[in-house]
Amino acid sequence: MNDHAPDISRTAARAAGDVWVVFTRLRRRINALEEAKGLSSAQASVLMRLDKAGPASASDLASVERVRPQSMARTVAALEEAGLVERHPDPDDGRRQLIELTRTGRERRLDDRRAREAWLARSLQEHGTREQLEAVIAAMELLDAVAQS
Template sequence: MNDIQKSPERIAAVHETATRLRVCVGAFRRRTQEAVSEGDLSVPQLTALSRLDRLGPSTTAELARREQITPQAMGATVAGLEKRELVVRQPDSVDGRRMILSLTPAGQAAVTSGRSVIVDRIAGALAESFTDEEIAALDTAARLLERLAELL
């Protein structure tokens, strides 16, 4: 690290940004959770379905690792999805002791419709209240936040 990266001003600015991110991401998460109606899939369930949709079949442990939660917590989420027949477990073809989760057609439909409720609200707010330049900046920020989430 060079002297500029260690400067008290930079350290203070980094901490201020980290605090602002924690607060705004928390508020964003709470607002999106409010958008999910009772009886709909929970945010953890939607997240697990979205991961399976984007990354393909996976184990419960792999999903838990990606979400940085315990395998037991992810197991409870997955059990709810299995009960609703949105995911199915099958033995791994390479290691029969491992169980691989994949989306069922109903799970695929659920992830699409679950996304649309929240995504439609976000898209509406973006279209009504943000300029094209601001939307492009938010798109860049979203990619950076994804990268930051992977590093935590």
């Protein structure tokens, strides 16, 4: 058993530690791919969030990204300057503005996603056997169930 949590098996504790380390490395590598394309990790995160959840106010984005409103204002301004987002009045509250992806922003997100997935697929294919890739698929099913619990 594990010294820190006696009700957790050594196997589960090792799996949790391994997942944490690998996901951290993958996140760093993916962030580096984004930065190589001229986006900071904060900018890439905001684009991803807007792509998934739709338009949001700068204060809402700051809250979910856990940054100060001033930091989010700089991030949004840089994305706006690059033509990736635009602001529109909130139809429910004329005092607020909603930020949303432009057509260019949506295309950029799609291109970036395809590039990340292609990089990962090539890397998996180069480093793994068919059996290992099938094990990764099974492991992702388990991790997805954990993430949704």
